[in-house]
Amino acid sequence: MNIVAFEKMKTFSSEKMKKINLFNTDRMFCDLYCFEPDQFQKVHAHEGEDKVYTVLEGEGYFQVGEEVETVQAGASILAPAGFPHGVTNNSGKQLVVLVFMAPKPQH
Helix, strand or coil: CCCCCHHHHCCCCCCCCEEEEEEECCCCEEEEEEECCCCEEEEECCCCEEEEEEEEECEEEEEECCEEEEEECCCEEEECCCCCEEEECCCCCCEEEEEEEEECCCC
16 A cells, blocks of 8 residues: 655745655656745646646635636645646745646546
8 A cells, every 4th residue: 555644745945836746657646736925836738637636735826717716725626627727825825735637538
């Protein structure tokens, strides 16, 4: 069994958001994104992959498509394949987000 203690893996950088991989297989990946205040993940899209952001600590400004929302710890956001999405930490405190991404199933 592969178990990770994400609390011990959190890493922050004053230069830019940090991505810490927790799990990675041919079918999915799961990362921690650690943001200092005013750091961001630029808006981008993945054509064949859905992404879920779960806010573990703090709060951030999330964009999915044309929608934008401030989301606090304890909530998850779905970014469906093809939708532009990104995150900005405008809270003044650290932000930790669990990110899960997998390809859309082929029918």
